[in-house]
Amino acid sequence: MPESAAKTMPKPAQGRPAEGALEGLIGYHLRRASLADLAGVSAVLAGAQMRPVPLSVFTKIVERPGITAAEICRELAIQRANIVPILAELEARGFFVREQDAKDQRVQRLYATKAGRTMHADCIARIGEHEERLLGRLTQTERESLRELLEKVWRD
Amino acid sequence: MPESAAKTMPKPAQGRPAEGALEGLIGYHLRRASLADLAGVSAVLAGAQMRPVPLSVFTKIVERPGITAAEICRELAIQRANIVPILAELEARGFFVREQDAKDQRVQRLYATKAGRTMHADCIARIGEHEERLLGRLTQTERESLRELLEKVWRD
């Protein structure tokens, strides 16, 4: 017969109700919240045949005309090898074009097309509606607090 | 950086500095923060040959002796099919045992062993140190705020 686990339950933190180890970890809530968000984003983007990572890559191209693949990778923490098929698909769908840099023959500068900018605006609007649902229980002040706290966590 | 990008930068939201579409999305910061956390957790758990998901599964076994695999799956939003190899490995390493339920022959009740509880306590301690680093820029009050805001986002 297995021994009781009650003895090993963690002591409640001072002033807080007893809870499991997972609930006490910020990382656990970060992960659950992020996964909940990702599911919603994926769902609304599916209607535009788009996915979260390719859209974040494309957002950089739209907002920073002439950006290079290597720059995008550094800013989004993507491996250079992994952006290749992402760019290939976005290019094949006519969302951006590549231009060889005149001064450095190694680099390609990327420019969104009109069709790409239209797709981008549509996707950002879809995500906006999704976030409105996701954050429905938070006030505007709470949303801004959350954004700032999260940024403090991950930004260098 | 080419100045031509300035023309296509989105208009700043009222009262806030100019920023890209990604920075304005809570979901983007949720994802970056969660990935930063996950990298750190994975690193500290590697020293104990453990990974985040198996540990979250095992935490349920430690804290709820007699819990079933199906219950764990519902609480952690894991597919039943995917928990099978996770439990197989934890069992093979001697961290828990299975007992057939007397009243319902379909279910197996799971009980952590002493070795399992020791491993669990070690891993939770490692993660605690990791979170201390991850959240180093947040006050205790801010950490508690963050936890509550995140919970409001994902919890039903």
Next chain:
DNA sequence: TATTGTTATACTCTATAACTATA
């Protein structure tokens, strides 16, 4: 009919190593 545990499988995302061409 529904649920538990399971097998098999496929797909996405991510990580690593190595190559080429340029600088």
Next chain:
DNA sequence: TATAGTTATAGAGTATAACAATA
């Protein structure tokens, strides 16, 4: 030597469908 873009590949993590045993 270092960087940009690329290829190939392997590993997690996750998703779906189906099955046998039991309720």
